[in-house]
Amino acid sequence: MKARSLLVSMVIGVASIQLSAAWANEGFRDVLDTPAAMTELASRQLITGLAMAGKRIVGVGRRGHIVYSDDDGATWRQSRVPVSSDLNAVSFPSPRVGWAVGHDGVVLRTSDGGESWERKLDARMAQDSLALASSSGAESDPAVAPDLSFLGVWFETEEQGFVVGAFNQILRTVDGGGSWESWSDRAENPEAFHLYAIRAIGEELYVSGEYGLVMKLDRQVGRFRQLDTGHGGTFFGVTGSPGHVVAYGLRGHIMRSTDGGASWRKVDTGLSTSLVADGMTPSGDVLLLSSDGQVVVSRDNGERFAVVPGSGPVPNAASILPLNDGKSFVVGSGRGLSQQVLR
Template sequence: MKNHRYLCVGLLSLGLLTFTTLSAQPYQDPLDAPSQVNRLASSSQLTAVGMAGQRIVAVGARGMILLSDDQGNTWQQANVPVSSDLVAVQFTGDTQGWAVGHDGVVLHSADAGATWVKQLDGRNLEKLLTTHFGELAAKGDEKAQQYLDLIKLNFANGPEQPFLGVWFEDEQNGFAVGAFGTIVQTRDGGKTWESWIEKVDNPEMFHYNAIAGIAGQIYISSEQGAVFKLDRAQQRFVKLSSGYTGSFFGLLGNQDYLLAFGLRGNAYKSVDEGQTWSRLDTANTTGLVAGVIDEKGRILLASVAGAVIESRDQGNSFKPIPDVRPALFAGLTVAAPNRIVVVGLSGVQVIGLQ
């Protein structure tokens, strides 16, 4: 069951399968091998895309990170110290950003994505969590031993557990979330990390597919219709019940509403910070894997089947964006007014909006 769930989240969160060719060269652990230069990088498998000021930053397979300073017309490859698949990226401003992915990798850039350093990986993560829960168990915490057993199981085959989402509220305070209820927090820009596994109402240890800050609140999207919201007073994520039974892959919103989207084109909206939800008709039947709100207030959602849909009435109705080349999409960002960049299995696609 563990391996089956891991495969599902890897595919559906579009930490996509990476195909490698046999080589006479000795094996190098992706955590120790820098990402290689790829002449066809902008046409290669990419998983997420975001903005560092006016610069577009896309991340993907084998540690690839691409940058564009001309709204997606041309791309250059960044220096990355690992070749692990990257799944999510976020910048807090023009220069400071983080990318996360497989093998428990957390990368940081202080120069708008040009260069990256590794702040955390699965090896250190296993030690961090084992030490933390070992200390709690020694103090008599009854649940700590259960967490220790889970950690031992998850890391039995090595440091492979993926982070699937990252969110920094500012340059110091942030979270990384991932498979099997894994969540860590930093208060010093990623120099050190601490477990928050025990600080989420998630006894089932659902996967965390994404994390986002919306209108001053922080939310996590998960499985079985679960959304978790940070209770700042309690310093704990509490579970919100949407009424949906499938997986949510992402979240977006503003001061007026919160929207969660996921499997089979399902999207749910809340106007009271997740206390109550209503199902939206997206006119889409395939997984919605990425979304954004543009400067005009349009909701834009990308599907795994290669469609981009938009709503101009806060999700009450949706229609497809025309002239989109179908591909296996994974990430979406607004690059400029009336211009979006979508990434996926076939690389980059720039789309103009009417």
């Protein structure tokens, strides 16, 4: 398989995968050995993932920066993080326990609602403890192992969950990150396309990726089955509610299924810029964020979307999180974190 650059880097402006072996400058310190720098500007930099930890907002981003807010985004505090690798996604299965993932194979865990984090995996640890297998039928590529980068994370409980990423990497833990098992060979992704997101919708678990790839977990056989979306463009995320699945991505494309992924139809948004993140309000409205900061909302389970007045433009928009009041949301972009009103 020929190595491909990560499309997500083009869309949200995240730096390319950091390869510690490529650095030879005297005095260089590996990002895996360097804690994230403490700075008052942490919340003003690119935040690529947002999640609720109970009533607390937690955001993760570049150079290992993690921030949190207990007042709906009015003020932010910075977390203690043991690495300075770029982080991409965050998930909280409970108010206290959460998980964050990023480049260099980094997987972090918090047990205090995001105030401090511990390393549960990185690329060096993975090479020592895992057989990083290519998916079934794919040609082996020696560049895959150094390019271990995680782009999505989902945990069903505090102890059990999945991380997904570049080159069809899927890892699962059932013991809170004490050990990891590769599920790459349990995914119907023979070309080893990059996997950008993993999300539970009702009782079903979905993964989205390059070239129209959407997979759903077949729990009976323990395998991710590929779904035919009828679309060949990259999907950066999947969201929805039971009975209503929405996959979104490159150039504003949205595909929707109401039968568990058996069939799909295109939903027009009028946008030509890529959709890169999603969020759902307490009432079930679906918000999608474009890379230039425009937000579209659906109040009918993804059947129709309309642009939210006043949203955008901002550079390198990357994350969105509706607040519990149902009237506002937070956006992470190249200008940092900002709160907007949902009209």
